[in-house]
Amino acid sequence: MPPIRRAATALAAALALFALPAAAEEVTTFSLENGMDVVVIEDHRAPVVVNMVWYRTGAADEAPGKSGIAHFLEHLLFQGTDDLAPGEFSKVVEDNGGTDNAFTSWDYTGYFQRVAADRLELMMKMEADRMVDLKITEEDVATEREVILEERNQRIENDPSALFGEDRRAAQWMNHPYGIPIIGWKHEMEGLTRQDAYDFYKLHYSPNNAILVVAGDVTPEAVKALAETYFGPLPANPEIKPRARPQEPPHRAAVHLDFEDPRISQPYVVRTYLAPERDAGAQEKAAALTFLAELLGGSPTSSLMGRMLQFDESLAVYSAAFYSGESLDDGQFGFYAVPVPGRSLEEAEADIDRVIETFMEEGVDMEAFERIKMQLRASEIYAKDSLQRLARRYGEGLTSGLTVEDIQAWPQVLQAVTPEDVMAAAREVLNPLNSVTGYATRPPEAAPAPEPASAPVAETVPDDLPVTEEISQ
Amino acid sequence: MPPIRRAATALAAALALFALPAAAEEVTTFSLENGMDVVVIEDHRAPVVVNMVWYRTGAADEAPGKSGIAHFLEHLLFQGTDDLAPGEFSKVVEDNGGTDNAFTSWDYTGYFQRVAADRLELMMKMEADRMVDLKITEEDVATEREVILEERNQRIENDPSALFGEDRRAAQWMNHPYGIPIIGWKHEMEGLTRQDAYDFYKLHYSPNNAILVVAGDVTPEAVKALAETYFGPLPANPEIKPRARPQEPPHRAAVHLDFEDPRISQPYVVRTYLAPERDAGAQEKAAALTFLAELLGGSPTSSLMGRMLQFDESLAVYSAAFYSGESLDDGQFGFYAVPVPGRSLEEAEADIDRVIETFMEEGVDMEAFERIKMQLRASEIYAKDSLQRLARRYGEGLTSGLTVEDIQAWPQVLQAVTPEDVMAAAREVLNPLNSVTGYATRPPEAAPAPEPASAPVAETVPDDLPVTEEISQ
Numbered sequence: 001m002p003p004i005r006r007a008a009t010a011l012a013a014a015l016a017l018f019a020l021p022a023a024a025e026e027v028t029t030f031s032l033e034n035g036m037d038v039v040v041i042e043d044h045r046a047p048v049v050v051n052m053v054w055y056r057t058g059a060a061d062e063a064p065g066k067s068g069i070a071h072f073l074e075h076l077l078f079q080g081t082d083d084l085a086p087g088e089f090s091k092v093v094e095d096n097g098g099t100d101n102a103f104t105s106w107d108y109t110g111y112f113q114r115v116a117a118d119r120l121e122l123m124m125k126m127e128a129d130r131m132v133d134l135k136i137t138e139e140d141v142a143t144e145r146e147v148i149l150e151e152r153n154q155r156i157e158n159d160p161s162a163l164f165g166e167d168r169r170a171a172q173w174m175n176h177p178y179g180i181p182i183i184g185w186k187h188e189m190e191g192l193t194r195q196d197a198y199d200f201y202k203l204h205y206s207p208n209n210a211i212l213v214v215a216g217d218v219t220p221e222a223v224k225a226l227a228e229t230y231f232g233p234l235p236a237n238p239e240i241k242p243r244a245r246p247q248e249p250p251h252r253a254a255v256h257l258d259f260e261d262p263r264i265s266q267p268y269v270v271r272t273y274l275a276p277e278r279d280a281g282a283q284e285k286a287a288a289l290t291f292l293a294e295l296l297g298g299s300p301t302s303s304l305m306g307r308m309l310q311f312d313e314s315l316a317v318y319s320a321a322f323y324s325g326e327s328l329d330d331g332q333f334g335f336y337a338v339p340v341p342g343r344s345l346e347e348a349e350a351d352i353d354r355v356i357e358t359f360m361e362e363g364v365d366m367e368a369f370e371r372i373k374m375q376l377r378a379s380e381i382y383a384k385d386s387l388q389r390l391a392r393r394y395g396e397g398l399t400s401g402l403t404v405e406d407i408q409a410w411p412q413v414l415q416a417v418t419p420e421d422v423m424a425a426a427r428e429v430l431n432p433l434n435s436v437t438g439y440a441t442r443p444p445e446a447a448p449a450p451e452p453a454s455a456p457v458a459e460t461v462p463d464d465l466p467v468t469e470e471i472s473q
Numbered sequence: 474m475p476p477i478r479r480a481a482t483a484l485a486a487a488l489a490l491f492a493l494p495a496a497a498e499e500v501t502t503f504s505l506e507n508g509m510d511v512v513v514i515e516d517h518r519a520p521v522v523v524n525m526v527w528y529r530t531g532a533a534d535e536a537p538g539k540s541g542i543a544h545f546l547e548h549l550l551f552q553g554t555d556d557l558a559p560g561e562f563s564k565v566v567e568d569n570g571g572t573d574n575a576f577t578s579w580d581y582t583g584y585f586q587r588v589a590a591d592r593l594e595l596m597m598k599m600e601a602d603r604m605v606d607l608k609i610t611e612e613d614v615a616t617e618r619e620v621i622l623e624e625r626n627q628r629i630e631n632d633p634s635a636l637f638g639e640d641r642r643a644a645q646w647m648n649h650p651y652g653i654p655i656i657g658w659k660h661e662m663e664g665l666t667r668q669d670a671y672d673f674y675k676l677h678y679s680p681n682n683a684i685l686v687v688a689g690d691v692t693p694e695a696v697k698a699l700a701e702t703y704f705g706p707l708p709a710n711p712e713i714k715p716r717a718r719p720q721e722p723p724h725r726a727a728v729h730l731d732f733e734d735p736r737i738s739q740p741y742v743v744r745t746y747l748a749p750e751r752d753a754g755a756q757e758k759a760a761a762l763t764f765l766a767e768l769l770g771g772s773p774t775s776s777l778m779g780r781m782l783q784f785d786e787s788l789a790v791y792s793a794a795f796y797s798g799e800s801l802d803d804g805q806f807g808f809y810a811v812p813v814p815g816r817s818l819e820e821a822e823a824d825i826d827r828v829i830e831t832f833m834e835e836g837v838d839m840e841a842f843e844r845i846k847m848q849l850r851a852s853e854i855y856a857k858d859s860l861q862r863l864a865r866r867y868g869e870g871l872t873s874g875l876t877v878e879d880i881q882a883w884p885q886v887l888q889a890v891t892p893e894d895v896m897a898a899a900r901e902v903l904n905p906l907n908s909v910t911g912y913a914t915r916p917p918e919a920a921p922a923p924e925p926a927s928a929p930v931a932e933t934v935p936d937d938l939p940v941t942e943e944i945s946q
Contacts, residue, residue, distance in 0.1 A: 064537055064650070064718070064719045065717065065718065065719035065720075067648075067719075163725055164725075164726070166722075167647075167724075167725055167726040170647040170648070171644060171647075171728060174640075174643040174644075174652070175540075175643070175653065175658060177537070179647070180648065185648060185722040186722065187720060187722060188719065188720075244538065245537070245538065246537045246538035246540075246661065247538075247660060247661075249639075249658040249659065249660060251640075252636055252640055252732060252734075253637070253640040253730040253731055253732040253733075253911070254730065254731045255644060255728060255729070255730045255731075256728070256729040256730065256731070257726040257727065257728045257729065258726055258727045258728075258729070258905075259725060259726040260726075261725075432731075438726070
């Protein structure tokens with residue numbers, strides 16, 4: 001009994017703490033004359049700074065047949081410029097006690113360093129340099145192409161859940177390039193050239209297609225002065241236009257795919273639906289879908305899926321729902337279920353459908369709804385604790401078509417969601433015609449799979465669960 | 474009895490006739506200095522001529538987001554030029570007692586006129602004019618866009634089998650633009666502009682991207698003189714390069730899709746596989762697949778599908794197999810089955826699989842094999858009877874990456890196929906991982922479908938059965 005009471009007390013305390021809306025962080029935004037946007041997040045708790053340059057370009061902006069070039073170029077940005085030798089960038093960061101990395105997704109490419117606050121000028125100088133003065137040789141390209149191919153081997157070819165995810169995405173998007181993997185199709189990666197990299201660079205890397213996000217122990221005035229010094233002189237590219245990718249036609253057929261791989265130890269089923277993303281000035285539907293995912297398959301102990309499939313009856317060893325809505329174009333709403341041994345994937349799929357039907361009939365569980373609201377407030381507060389996470393939130397949001405105001409309004413938009421909004425979003429999005437259902441199994445003739453390691457579930461849950469899938473350098 | 478005897482006699486006569494290889498038609502080919510290829514097929518049986526201009530460009534060469542522009546431009550080529558008023562082209566043809574039309578597919582766009590032989594010069598003059606001097610106004614574009622949208626309504630939106638075909642194609646090609654409909658996605662067609670049409674025109678319409686095919690009562694010398702006069706002065710476009718569309722990654726998952734439409738009166742199932750196309754200098758595999766389609770599902774009375782599903786047991790009211798291999802990139806091999814009332818699509822799909830298994834076990838029926846060989850020889854001879862069909866064969870072949878030699882060798886390549894070739898091709902192509910299986914049904918809650926008209930089968934067999942799908946103007 002006592003532990004339960006203590007837990008209850010802790011929950012009460014948490015409820016009191018999170019009852020107040022989280023204060024917005026101190027954010028200043030401005031643009032340089034060449035069109036480069038700057039976001040400064042002040043936080044003077046420690047003498048460190050995170051310096052990020054985000055480009056409004058990613059894998060969904062690649063030319064047909066050139067898949068992987070956005071990510072390949074991200075790698076090549078660590079090669080030399082007119083002022084820096086190949087590899088020198090990261091070495092300078094390291095020599096100054098910092099860390100750096102980069103990442104590519106469908107909608108963005110980002111570069112960052114975390115350094116002592118007094119090294120910010122050096123970071124900006126180097127980022128401005130590689131924005132326009134990249135120098136890559138045929139040899140760099142040949143070497144780095146081997147690196148990205150090996151990266152594909154490791155991340156995708158060696159991981160059946162990643163292969164399965166590629167196939168499901170290709171089926172989900174009939175026309176939009178979100179159906180093409182960020183890292184690229186292997187056969188196209190093999191053909192990427194130095195010219196392809198330069199073409200993409202010239203087309204997309206320019207100050208008016210970039211956002212500088214600086215978070216930490218800095219003042220907006222100091223950042224402005226540095227940005228004007230280093231990025232200010234770079235010319236805007238007049239060819240940069242708002243991104244317009246091919247959009248989806250209406251989906252008229254539910255798609256099912258059977259993926260077999262001898263390395264799959266526990267069969268599982270994934271159902272995804274095309275879903276609206278967060279739109280500038282209109283995030284309400286996305287907010288409702290955020291609740292819907294939590295209500296249906298957030299926590300294994302309190303979500304409807306968890307209760308129906310894992311606790312009330314032991315039908316699944318794992319189940320979850322998710323919503324990925326931070327993107328420029330349509331996102332996804334989805335379900336996973338890993339049935340218990342002996343239960344078929346057909347049965348597991350029927351279980352998912354039963355959860356949806358039950359939800360549609362019974363409506364929103366108000367206790368769960370209020371708990372989720374509180375958890376979302378809490379996660380707001382936790383998010384502020386990480387400089388890097390905060391900086392990323394702005395970089396991701398701005399490269400996904402949102403404004404600073406949208407990003408700051410999001411917590412309130414979430415808090416304003418009503419149960420009726422959730423039901424309306426569910427009715428709209430859970431349309432079988434927009435769905436792809438994938439079965440991942442071992443071929444019947446395959447040898448028994450190796451005994452699952454300590455965490456069998458993690459092994460079977462695809463990589464693409466996170467809201468923003470991306471590849472770090 | 475007597476009718477049967479007569480039929481047998483006729484067959485024996487046909488066998489004697491077709492035992493000899495068909496003589497190659499009289500074909501002369503040459504190129505102009507600007508790179509335009511010319512094919513002349515002499516046939517002096519009647520004083521008529523077919524004049525065709527084929528462009529090595531089609532729907533698979535469109536920019537992302539611009540689907541339908543190849544076909545839209547084909548329409549706009551009947552608008553004015555600097556010398557011709559809008560609509561004047563076809564009027565001149567008609568006033569001269571001729572007929573004209575045009576067609577667009579994924580790999581080609583073709584224009585043709587059939588006129589008295591002495592009007593050839595006028596036709597060439599007009600074709601040369603619209604190759605480079607198209608003049609279209611915003612008004613033309615607005616009007617013609619309504620026309621193509623209405624065409625889409627008629628051909629696609631009003632025809633559930635066409636909608637179903639679009640969905641299956643989108644699932645079949647994960648990366649290659651063959652997955653995009655020739656006529657275009659409706660939402661993209663609505664946005665096509667005059668500038669889009671001109672961009673496509675400037676990029677693809679030039680003598681070095683075109684083939685002139687003239688068939689009929691002409692001499693190569695006369696055609697050469699005319700071609701040099703009218704097409705010769707047009708400058709080559711140095712930007713024209715060999716077409717390189719995004720290719721498919723390996724397919725790793727069998728795809729299934731459920732298409733429901735209240736207008737479907739008889740449910741049916743279609744299974745397709747990606748299949749190699751006819752390649753220049755290497756048509757053997759395609760030839761074997763041509764036999765495979767005939768053996769498995771050519772004639773309802775003698776193919777394995779017809780016998781097993783329609784005659785031995787009454788499981789299907791219609792069944793067929795097909796192979797479409799005349800394309801620049803991967804084609805398709807496929808099966809259709811329309812089960813008898815009361816038999817489910819799952820059972821119909823299992824029937825298809827049973828036919829495949831039986832074939833793999835029993836191998837090639839030699840009697841059927843020889844009959845198909847003879848029929849292919851016969852169809853060669855019949856083909857020569859139509860000037861237009863003969864001319865099209867060269868236009869289609871040359872725009873699909875074949876050479877004149879390939880086109881002429883095809884009948885012999887077909888005759889050289891062995892049963893072993895067929896089995897090897899079957900083993901390679903009938904790989905479930907490359908398959909898309911579609912179920913077309915009426916939604917359970919739909920009102921009873923209207924009574925099928927006199928030809929229910931035709932109603933349910935999708936439009937995309939023909940080997941070369943295309944849209945005529």
